[in-house]
Amino acid sequence: MTDTKKSTRQVNVTPKTSVSVLFAGDSGDGMQLTGTQFANTVAVYGTDLNTFPNFPSEIRAPAGTIAGVSGFQLQFSSKPVYTPGARFDVMVAMNSAALKANLKNLHQGGIIIASLDGFDAKNLKLAGYPDGANPLEDGSLDNYIVFPVPVLQLTREALKESGLTSREVDRCRNMFVLGLLYWLYTLPLDSTIATLHAKFKKNLLMAEANIKAMTAGYNFGDETELFENLGRFDIAPQKEPGVYRRVTGNEACAIALTAASKKAGLELFLGSYPITPATEILSTLAKKKKYGVKTYQAEDEIAGIVSSIGAAYGGALAATNTSGPGLALKTEALGLAVILELPLVVINVQRGGPSTGLPTKPEQSDLFMAMYGRHGEAPLPVIAANSPVDCFYTTYEAARIAVEHMTPVICLTDGYLALSSEPWKVENPDNLLPITPRFQPERKEGDAPYLPYKRDDRQVRTWAIPGTKGLEHRIGGLEKQNETGNVSHDPENHELMTRLRAEKIARIADSIPLQGIDNGPLKGDLLVLGWGSSYGAIKTAVEHALEQGLSVAHAHLRYISPFPKNLQEILGNYKQILIPEINNGQLIHIIRDTFLIAPVGFSKVQGLPFNETEILNKITDLIKEL
Amino acid sequence: MTDNDTTMTVQPVVRTAKDFASTQEPKWCPGCGDHAVLQQLKSVLPELGVEPENIACISGIGCSSRLPYYLATYGVHGIHGRALPMATGLKIARPDLSIWVGTGDGDALSIGGNHFIHTLRRNPDLNILLFNNEIYGLTKGQYSPTSKLGLRTVTSPSGVIDHPFNTAALTIGSGGTFFARAFDRDGKFLRGMLKRAALHKGTSLVEIYQNCPIFNNSAFDAYGSPESKAENTVYVEQGEPLIFGKDKNRGIVLDGFKPLVVDLDKKGLSTSDLWIHDETDINKAGILARFADADDLPRPFGVFYAEDRITYEDALTAQLNEAQINGIATLEQLLKGENSYEIK
Numbered sequence: 020m021t022d023t024k025k026s027t028r029q030v031n032v033t034p035k036t037s038v039s040v041l042f043a044g045d046s047g048d049g050m051q052l053t054g055t056q057f058a059n060t061v062a063v064y065g066t067d068l069n070t071f072p073n074f075p076s077e078i079r080a081p082a083g084t085i086a087g088v089s090g091f092q093l094q095f096s097s098k099p100v101y102t103p104g105a106r107f108d109v110m111v112a113m114n115s116a117a118l119k120a121n122l123k124n125l126h127q128g129g130i131i132i133a134s135l136d137g138f139d140a141k142n143l144k145l146a147g148y149p150d151g152a153n154p155l156e157d158g159s160l161d162n163y164i165v166f167p168v169p170v171l172q173l174t175r176e177a178l179k180e181s182g183l184t185s186r187e188v189d190r191c192r193n194m195f196v197l198g199l200l201y202w203l204y205t206l207p208l209d210s211t212i213a214t215l216h217a218k219f220k221k222n223l224l225m226a227e228a229n230i231k232a233m234t235a236g237y238n239f240g241d242e243t244e245l246f247e248n249l250g251r252f253d254i255a256p257q258k259e260p261g262v263y264r265r266v267t268g269n270e271a272c273a274i275a276l277t278a279a280s281k282k283a284g285l286e287l288f289l290g291s292y293p294i295t296p297a298t299e300i301l302s303t304l305a306k307k308k309k310y311g312v313k314t315y316q317a318e319d320e321i322a323g324i325v326s327s328i329g330a331a332y333g334g335a336l337a338a339t340n341t342s343g344p345g346l347a348l349k350t351e352a353l354g355l356a357v358i359l360e361l362p363l364v365v366i367n368v369q370r371g372g373p374s375t376g377l378p379t380k381p382e383q384s385d386l387f388m389a390m391y392g393r394h395g396e397a398p399l400p401v402i403a404a405n406s407p408v409d410c411f412y413t414t415y416e417a418a419r420i421a422v423e424h425m426t427p428v429i430c431l432t433d434g435y436l437a438l439s440s441e442p443w444k445v446e447n448p449d450n451l452l453p454i455t456p457r458f459q460p461e462r463k464e465g466d467a468p469y470l471p472y473k474r475d476d477r478q479v480r481t482w483a484i485p486g487t488k489g490l491e492h493r494i495g496g497l498e499k500q501n502e503t504g505n506v507s508h509d510p511e512n513h514e515l516m517t518r519l520r521a522e523k524i525a526r527i528a529d530s531i532p533l534q535g536i537d538n539g540p541l542k543g544d545l546l547v548l549g550w551g552s553s554y555g556a557i558k559t560a561v562e563h564a565l566e567q568g569l570s571v572a573h574a575h576l577r578y579i580s581p582f583p584k585n586l587q588e589i590l591g592n593y594k595q596i597l598i599p600e601i602n603n604g605q606l607i608h609i610i611r612d613t614f615l616i617a618p619v620g621f622s623k624v625q626g627l628p629f630n631e632t633e634i635l636n637k638i639t640d641l642i643k644e645l
Numbered sequence: 646m647t648d649n650d651t652t653m654t655v656q657p658v659v660r661t662a663k664d665f666a667s668t669q670e671p672k673w674c675p676g677c678g679d680h681a682v683l684q685q686l687k688s689v690l691p692e693l694g695v696e697p698e699n700i701a702c703i704s705g706i707g708c709s710s711r712l713p714y715y716l717a718t719y720g721v722h723g724i725h726g727r728a729l730p731m732a733t734g735l736k737i738a739r740p741d742l743s744i745w746v747g748t749g750d751g752d753a754l755s756i757g758g759n760h761f762i763h764t765l766r767r768n769p770d771l772n773i774l775l776f777n778n779e780i781y782g783l784t785k786g787q788y789s790p791t792s793k794l795g796l797r798t799v800t801s802p803s804g805v806i807d808h809p810f811n812t813a814a815l816t817i818g819s820g821g822t823f824f825a826r827a828f829d830r831d832g833k834f835l836r837g838m839l840k841r842a843a844l845h846k847g848t849s850l851v852e853i854y855q856n857c858p859i860f861n862n863s864a865f866d867a868y869g870s871p872e873s874k875a876e877n878t879v880y881v882e883q884g885e886p887l888i889f890g891k892d893k894n895r896g897i898v899l900d901g902f903k904p905l906v907v908d909l910d911k912k913g914l915s916t917s918d919l920w921i922h923d924e925t926d927i928n929k930a931g932i933l934a935r936f937a938d939a940d941d942l943p944r945p946f947g948v949f950y951a952e953d954r955i956t957y958e959d960a961l962t963a964q965l966n967e968a969q970i971n972g973i974a975t976l977e978q979l980l981k982g983e984n985s986y987e988i989k
Contacts (some may be wrong), residue, residue: 065988133852195726256988264985274979281976288738290730298987310979313737317730317765325727326734329703331739332721445985448976485719485735487743488698493667493713495722496706505669506714 030206030241033248037096038254039104040200043121044113044137045082046075046089049097049193053111054091056197060210061095062265062442065256068095071103071437071628076295076378077493083137083145088120098258100391101555103439105630109203111196113137113170116146116300118154130164130249134196136171166245167540169194170236177235181228191232203246205253250390262445268436269296271410271443272366273303276338277310277420278411283454285336287312290326291347292319296434297368300340320348324365328352331361332494334458334484336418338364342434343372345386350392353427355496357397357520360472360480362421362428362456366414366636369433369551371626380626381435382549384602389429389578390609396517400424400526401580403431405554410442411434413577419454424527425479431579433601435552435628457481471504477530525581534583538563539572544645545638546593547616550576550606553599553629560634569642581610587614594645597621599634647678660691667717678855679708679776683715685695685836686745687776690716693843695743702745703732705752709776709855710785726757729764729773733957735768740958743843746773750791753783754810754830763772766791766820768847774839775850777812779855779864786860798860812852813934813949817927820951822847826945829855831867834880834946841948847956849893868944869913881947886919889943896920897942904932924951 040057044050051348053071058070065165076591080087094104112118114137136142138155155167174192177396181188201208212230219226240246257377280287291301291314305314313335317323324339331337341349346367369385371377389401394616402421404413410432417430459481462469471492472480481492492504499514500507538561539546549557554575559571561620574589576582590596590610598607607620621630621637665687673679690700700718704710706725713720719742723731732746753761753775764771780798781787787800791812795804816824823845827838835853842849854865867877879889879897887897894909896919905912925927930950936942 059984063986151738253929259987260987260989262981262985262987266655266982274982276977281979286738288734290734306963309971309974309977311965311969311973313965315734318759321727322730322733322760322763325730328723329721329731329736330738332701332719332731333735333742337734337736337738350728351724359721417985445982446980469786485701486699488696491697491718492700493669493716493720495713495720496724497715497722527680547836612966 028399030246032253033250035099035252035254036098036251038109038204039094039095040109041090041121041124042111042196043090043117044111044134044193045087045116045500046077046080046087046090047082048113049190050089050113051092053193053197056211056214057200058093058266058440059191059202059214061093061254062263063210064206065258066095066097066254067099067257067442068093069100069103069441071435072438074379081145083114083116083142084383084589085116085120085146088117090117090121095254097255100559102628102631105632106537107393109202112148113193113196115148115154115582119146119148121447122365125163127162128175129162131160131166132164132196132199132554133167133621134170134192134605135167136169137168147256148192150239161444165251168239168245173235173239174232177226177231181231182224183228186523187225188228191229194229194232195236195239198233198413199240199524201233202237202240203251204250208237214633219621220330258442263442264445265409265440266411266443267299267438267440268404268407268410268432269299269368270303270344270439271407272340272414272432273300274409275414276304276336276364276418277312277456278309278448278451279415280312280336281310281446282451283336283422283456285334285417285422288315288327288330288335288337289313290315290323290330290337290339292341293316294320294342294345296370296437297340297342297366298346300366300368306421311619320345320546321352324349324352325364327363328359331356331363332359333487334482336364336422338361338366339416340366340368342368342370343388344375346385346388346392350388350400353399354395354397356427357393358400358496358498359494359519360425362425362482364414364417364421364428364430366417366430366432369431371384377626378641379434379501381433381552381628382624382626383433383553383600384605384624385431386579386602386605386609389431396521398521398565399426400527401431401576402428402430402577403551403579404436405577406550407439407441408437409448409554411443416577419452420527421532422454422456423479424477424523425482425608426524429550430510433552459483459490461487470502472499473511474523478519493561528581528584531578531583533585534574534576536588536589537573537575541572543570543572544593544642545569545571545597546590547571547573547599547634547638548576548590548606548610549573549599550579553601556600556631556634557631559631560638563631563635564638569638571638571642575607579606582613590614590616595641597637597641599623599637656714657773657948660697660848662687663690665717667715667988669714671715673708674859674898675912676858677708678778678853681829682774682776682835682853682855682888683712685795685832685839687869689843690838693743693953697767699741700745700782701735701742701746701805704728704747705757707721707749707752707772707781707784709747709749710752712774726752726755727760728752729760729771733764733767733769736771737958737961740770742988746771748773748775749782750775750777750779750789752875754790754812754815762815762819765816765848765850767819767957770846770848772842772849773851773984775812775852775930776855777852778860778861780857782857782860793864796861811934811937812930813937816850817930817934817950821850821950822854822948822954823849823948824934826852826971827856827949828867828868828946829853838948840950845951847952847954858972862968868946877943879943879945881922883922883924883948886916886921888892888916888919899932902932906943922947924948927952
């Protein structure tokens with residue numbers, strides 16, 4: 020292989036702190052793969068990064084159309100980054116539809132690398148440009164730096180003697196573009212070469228062709244005069260030394276469940292039914308058999324959760340994962356888990372709703388369902404993750420609470436966290452909190468009768484699992500007599516049990532950390548109170564606001580039910596509270612209802628995450644009004 | 646230890662039906678067939694050599710689903726239709742347990758119909774007792790998916806127009822590995838079927854014709870009353886010809902795929918010409934299942950079909966063992982992952 024890092028021409032390399040790139044093309048163009056490879060390379064290179072895949076729910080929407088555009092955005096930086104970037108600096112547009120769909124989010128003066136074959140008459144028409152109009156030629160892109168590259172032609176030339184069919188050759192063009200981007204950002208090719216070798220282990224020809232196309236793209240950057248004025252860029256590595264891995268939110272959830280089972284000394288059982296965008300939790304865990312993980316792809320969402328309740332009764336760390344429509348189907352069984360008082364982790368990867376809604380797009384609109392979506396008085400803990408890596412810690416915490424407090428726990432993530440990724444410094448097992456199941460010991464002859472619903476001072480009952488001598492007992496969905504668990508329709512008893520179940524959940528507040536302030540002053544004008552995946556956008560916006568000298572702080576909730584004990588006190592330290600949510604305003608209801616205050620809401624319901632600019636503008640406006 | 650220590654030999658505890666009876670008094674109506682099923686189950690359990698703490702009884706909702714409360718074993722009375730997924734999850738987590746499921750025609754075949762077919766094809770080692778009374782009892786007499794056409798109930802005042810399920814055909818069609826039919830009034834036979842179900846490794850489905858004296862009384866009288874029982878039922882037994890009738894003079898022959906009733910006296914046929922029952926033959930089991938749809942054929946009771954097939958939990962265990970051939974992986978390995986990289 021030629022040493023691609025050495026340039027034959029003298030092209031300027033400019034250091035840069037951070038760059039946001041969008042790879043956009045048809046959903047069959049391999050943009051997710053291209054973006055993922057780029058992300059792997061910058062991660063290994065040592066920059067911080069944050070990714071955001073954005074694709075249609077159809078596997079192959081009509082080629083060339085706006086509906087079929089698939090995008091992969093990432094920001095990589097010499098400083099910590101928490102978002103994929105409000106707008107991107109560089110856009111790779113594999114066709115005219117990709118350009119049209121995404122141009123509004125490209126910075127003025129940004130770079131467009133356009134694959135020329137995607138701008139022929141047919142593609143322009145499919146993208147809905149008027150007859151004869153071509154944005155690459157009509158001056159409409161004068162505010163941007165445009166590089167039209169004959170990607171297809173150059174890929175075909177590079178792979179002339181590859182032995183592949185012409186269709187296979189054409190499909191390598193995403194690798195050409197990837198190579199060109201590696202050149203532009205002075206990044207090494209070896210990480211992708213290793214991946215391609217592994218991916219096409221049984222098809223050497225294909226591996227070589229992909230590598231050749233990528234190298235050709237890299238060399239094209241080197242040889243062409245096209246980029247003479249622009250030059251190349253270098254984003255210096257920033258990560259502290261250590262062992263890292265890159266995880267998506269879904270992967271992090273799967274790893275956390277397995278880690279919790281190991282830490283608790285329990286077997287993990289996941290009963291699940293495939294649903295976008297939660298499925299990777301199931302598929303990741305299905306590959307963890309060597310850790311003793313049992314996965315069960317049930318016939319439907321209901322069987323997914325109910326099989327998990329069965330496993331929990333048997334003494335497993337039981338979990339189920341789903342997205343909105345699935346959580347709706349699971350609600351009756353959740354009520355059962357509440358009244359049985361068995362541990363169960365429910366991971367809900369939120370997506371746009373109602374109904375089928377926007378299956379591949381994130382939304383924070385299941386908070387009400389998580390909090391209240393069961394019949395009867397059925398409180399349970401609700402916690403929410405705020406980043407792909409935080410999906411690990413939050414899911415682990417969900418398992419800890421479930422096992423130690425004998426309750427189902429809903430852990431909320433969303434489609435954005437689920438599929439986006441960031442580097443994670445490999446965690447030391449000793450740093451994870453212990454998880455201690457309280458199994459009821461065997462009952463010997465002469466011992467007092469076993470009382471399944473006798474509680475400790477936290478109102479938690481013990482876990483009596485089949486196979487334990489002397490504890491044979493029957494539990495069920497019918498209301499039960501206090502302590503004995505026998506069926507009871509007694510009015511006073513029902514009220515007592517309702518109160519005890521609620522108190523058990525409320526007392527979890529005693530064992531969770533107090534709410535902290537993520538950034539900004541402990542008292543001040545404005546507190547931005549967030550939850551879930553808006554963390555990165557809020558954090559970045561508040562950083563900017565603080566730089567501008569505004570009196571703004573950021574607090575981000577992981578625990579929504581119960582709230583941390585000091586939350587009320589924190590809320591009282593600011594003149595105004597702003598609650599941004601990717602829904603029509605749900606946390607704001609709960610905060611208002613709990614603390615009788617009047618925060619300001621900020622909603623976005625577009626199937627897209629917030630970006631930092633939107634939040635910063637809102638902060639600035641609000642402070643002006645104070 | 647002293648010479649006169651007598652605790653050296655541990656006598657196996659001899660269990661009786663009493664050991665499996667909980668302190669709860671059954672709350673089924675007087676005369677309900679469920680009492681008979683409970684009684685037979687309690688008498689079979691001591692013979693299985695499984696201690697009460699290693700048995701779990703799982704149920705859904707309905708009269709029959711109260712079963713767990715009356716057994717001194719572990720048990721969960723779950724939600725409507727979902728006994729089978731709960732039992733499956735428990736079995737996968739705990740293959741060591743003996744698991745019984747109490748369910749009814751509404752619970753298993755209507756609201757839980759999806760779970761029914763999928764459980765059967767997966768074949769976890771469960772013993773399912775399907776109490777079929779052809780009616781909804783607990784909700785007070787609405788028709789069920791096994792109610793006969795024309796049955797007048799509160800929700801079918803002009804008669805049922807929904808074609809009923811054929812439980813045996815549904816079981817076999819779903820890939821079930823064991824189907825037996827029993828009858829609440831024939832306790833001894835029922836007991837035999839419960840024992841066969843317990844011994845079958847895989848999902849055993851025992852359909853029990855069970856009389857609801859309140860909402861569907863006498864639905865099964867044709868198979869139980871002394872005057873009609875012999876002419877309307879055929880008890881199948883492995884390797885034995887299909888013979889029935891008060892004088893044991895009627896038999897079944899197979900004419901191609903068509904079962905025909907023959908008179909052993911008239912035609913000079915011998916029993917060796919008759920259909921010999923073979924519970925391993927899925928095609929014959931399918932024909933036997935369809936007897937219920939024909940007016941001129943007796944209703945079969947007994948084990949229609951029994952197939953030896955790997956259970957779901959054994960197949961999963963085999964995969965886990967293979968994945969753990971080099972020992973179970975550690976938490977350190979998990980956290981490090983397979984694509985980690987070092988930044989120096």
